[in-house]
Amino acid sequence: MTADDSFGRLDDDDYPAYTMGRAAEMLNTTQGFLRAIGEARLITPLRSAGGHRRYSRYQLRIAARARELVDQGTPIDAACRIVILEDQLEEAQRINAEYRRGAGSSGPPAA
Structure with missing residues (x-):
C-alpha cells in the first residue's frame, strides 16, 4: 500500500x-464509555496489529448518538x-426508497 492509498x-x-x-477525546467522553458500548455490542472496534482498539468515523457517529441518549x-x-x-x-427506509425508484422506472407490466 502506498502513502497515497493510506x-x-x-x-x-x-x-x-x-x-x-x-x-474518546473527539466524543468528549471516557474510554470506559467506549468499552461499555462495545460490550453492549453497539459497535465493535477493529484491532490494530498490536491489539489496540481502532474506530471508524461511522462508529464514532453511532457512539455519539448513544452518548447523547x-x-x-x-x-x-x-x-x-x-x-x-x-x-x-x-x-430499511433506504432499501425501500431504492425499491420504489426501481419499480417506478420499469413501468407497469404489459397486459
Whole structure:
C-alpha cells in the first residue's frame, strides 16, 4: 500500500482511523464509555496489529448518538438498543426508497 492509498482511506467512513484515546477525546467522553458500548455490542472496534482498539468515523457517529441518549438519562443498554433500531430503520427506509425508484422506472407490466 502506498502513502497515497493510506491517505485516500481516510475519506472512507468505515476505515478504522482513530485510536480509543482519540475517539474518546473527539466524543468528549471516557474510554470506559467506549468499552461499555462495545460490550453492549453497539459497535465493535477493529484491532490494530498490536491489539489496540481502532474506530471508524461511522462508529464514532453511532457512539455519539448513544452518548447523547445517555446524557439525557437513558440507561446505556437501552441507549444502545435505541441506536441499533434507529440504524436498522434508516437502512430499511433506504432499501425501500431504492425499491420504489426501481419499480417506478420499469413501468407497469404489459397486459
